Amino acid sequence: MIHKEEKIQYPFKSLVFLTNRVARLLTQRIWQRVDAEEVEILPQHMGVLSDLWQQDGVRQQDLAVALIKDKATIARTIQFLEQKNILVRVADQQDKRNKRIYLTHKGKSLQEKLIPHAADTVEEATAEIAPEDLKICIQVLNRIYKNLNGFKCN
Amino acid sequence: MIHKEEKIQYPFKSLVFLTNRVARLLTQRIWQRVDAEEVEILPQHMGVLSDLWQQDGVRQQDLAVALIKDKATIARTIQFLEQKNILVRVADQQDKRNKRIYLTHKGKSLQEKLIPHAADTVEEATAEIAPEDLKICIQVLNRIYKNLNGFKCN
């Protein structure tokens, strides 16, 4: 058994499981605040939606890469969200292999029902953390993301 | 569409999806290095195992809480690992509702086959990040974990 003082040095736990658990807890807490009936979507759809809020008109494949998920999983999520009239799939006329994803008005307006809960959760999560430390943390995470993603990010 | 400069301010993406993706990428990269045949376990078993390396003799319920997973999921993982002779379940004589989980020699020795790959991955992930920044990042993540976990951690 490893002593508590050594835990913070433990490379696997300190990064892998910390990011894992924080990610899991954040999603959990956001969804505790969200009215599931009202938004009609499930937690696992949040990733796709969040990406589309920042940029739509992308391909399913782009979403799969960005979200580090299987393209089949993304396809089913897209199908679900299309049935809810949250987005539409448009065949690309330039390259008919592609389908471009566009948010509907309903899909865009979901931001107003979800972002406040996300913001509240982040506020709760970062309570009593110095803003400059949080900024560094996010910069480090971004850098780790880039390092692991072969600098494909941004 | 939100401009790139605004992304870093976006609370949901910056924390929720950064932790999500970093956690996902770290696990992915570790497993690219691991010889799956040799270790006999799957990525999703790593969490339980990692916790047990730090402290075994715990109950299944403890693992479920610590890993933020359903107790049924933990039960099946434990069952899998027991079949592989990586751990054993011992009925607690004090309280017969409990089963205590103990690692076998094989289970303990798996550390040697997994930790180096985890360490290498963390090293790759944190390349060109100032050690003091990384330290702050981990401290912040620990604090976020505590904040969201109702201070049940540590």
Added chain:
DNA sequence: TGTTATTCGTTGCGTAAGCAACTCATCTAA
């Protein structure tokens, strides 16, 4: 131009996860 190789999205299949209901052991309180 025609043939081969990629690439995108879909589908089928097997596995893993969470929820809920259940069993069994233990604890509590009359």
Added chain:
DNA sequence: TTAGATGAGTTGCTTACGCAACGAATAACA
């Protein structure tokens, strides 16, 4: 001591995920 409450672990059910195979459209090359 006995009835109800509590808590740990298991099982059944449903759904989500990843992998692999496939079809369609395009790209690359002779």
